[in-house]
Amino acid sequence: MNPAMSFLDSIFVNLKLWTLNLIGHFLPGWAVILASIVISGVVILCLGPVIMMYLTLLERKVVGRMQNRYGPNRVGPWGLLQPIADGIKMFTKEDIVPTNADKVIHLLAPIVIVVPALMVFLVVPFGRDMTAADLSIGVLYFIAVSSVTTLPIFMGSWASRNKYSMIGGMRTAAQMISYEVPMTLAVVPVIMMSQSLSTASIVNAQEGLRWFVFTPWGLAGFVIFFICTVAECNRPPFDLPEAESELVAGFHTEYSGMKFALFYMAEYMNAFTLSAIAVTLFLGGWQGPFLPSWVWFFTKTFALIFAMIWFRATFPRFRVDQLMGIAWKLLLPLTLVNMLVAGLWYFIPGITGWVGAAVILAVSFLGLTALNKPVIPEKRVYLLEN
């Protein structure tokens, strides 16, 4: 790697070190430790909302283009100031709380939902040595923290005292719990192969172009994981919790102004972090030739987000029973087979293991889809008595 490249590669790490050195000249040691935590914290706290703001713009632009229109283009060049205008609009809107609502929990729900969304940023490796906190249990931490997201949605839906909110909340809970199972199990082969739970060492295990997605179990795991992430952040085609044509707006029907914006913020930040974790686990994280590590990371993450937006523009919504069926009857058995295949691939090196693993996966996928064929009821003919 040439010096200019390595300078660009570690520019953020060096910036932080330089700031800490500067502080170290005239402040005691404990203040420097505190400052190191505060700097990482502030960067993450700013990064989350900024990413969310521009994701909304990206989504509206891309969906607009896919639907043969321009999308927002009035505020600033190419509509770049649109998110800021939206933010100001959200702040100045009236905050309406239903009369019979449980006031405290109605207020708490949108605040609480942002917390796990921001906490996941802590273990995302944005680039070489750019993990805010390289926990030894990184992946487990991510799974645990994102499983808490169900609670604030429940709180919001129950506190609103609204039937649509309630149905939306129940749907969310059922959906998120169901998809958490295959999502967690899809991660297991990655942990088996990299022999670590820390996100940074999982990326290190995919050195060069040995990304996990280029193996049979990695490809299957990646597809399963990505489907589950789309379902986890309630995006189309899994957006039953807020299906606007059925439930007004689902669990956040009774929210307005900034509280509504917080729900949206959590949703977009989840979309980003889940894509980032998918990139970390399967697409080699920041590994890649020529470009600085963080450029690779953001390119891959935004490619996945683009796929999510593409899903939204092209797929119709699932029915509730289909949604549950995919999670429990297709994805869950497939992840179990995938774990077995990963072990096989590891112990039979060379082309034999490769082909064997691919064949087992393909056969089990075809078998499962054949077993899951919907039962088409017999055609009934009613003769009119005459």
Place this chain on the structure above:
Amino acid sequence: MDILNFGIKVGIYALMAGTLVLAVGVVTLRNLFHSALCLAATLIGTAALYLVFHAEFLAAVQILLYVGAVVTVIIFAIMLTEHIAERSVAQRNRQSLPALLGILVLIAVTGRILLKTPWAVNPATVGARVTVADLGAALMGTYVFPFELVSVILIAALIGAVIVAKKEKSS
């Protein structure tokens, strides 16, 4: 460093106090849904305490299993039970005295066990960090029999749930 250590100490005690207050809330609040939320907060507080004592794996599992699964099931049960989520329900019944006796016995037994256990407190055990790899090796090595037994029981429970939930065929 002293100021930092002092701050950490104050933080830990505040965390413990907050967890206790929320735990009291679980048993005194009259609204079942509020109680369930307090329970979730208490469990998160406990997980944070585990984190303070360097048991990261235990903390993550605590949040994943208790907050992510058990509390969600409890809330599901409350919401699916007709009208129970809306009404305030009395938290006491006439069995306070037997309950008190039971708790006193429990405290006595646990206290006795705690006092009788020879805690191996020496510099080596205080500094020890149990990693996930150690836990895995223990589960797959020393404790492989209980581990397999638990997994068989869980499979049985899963199959049982499927059979119970299965629709009976109308004859």
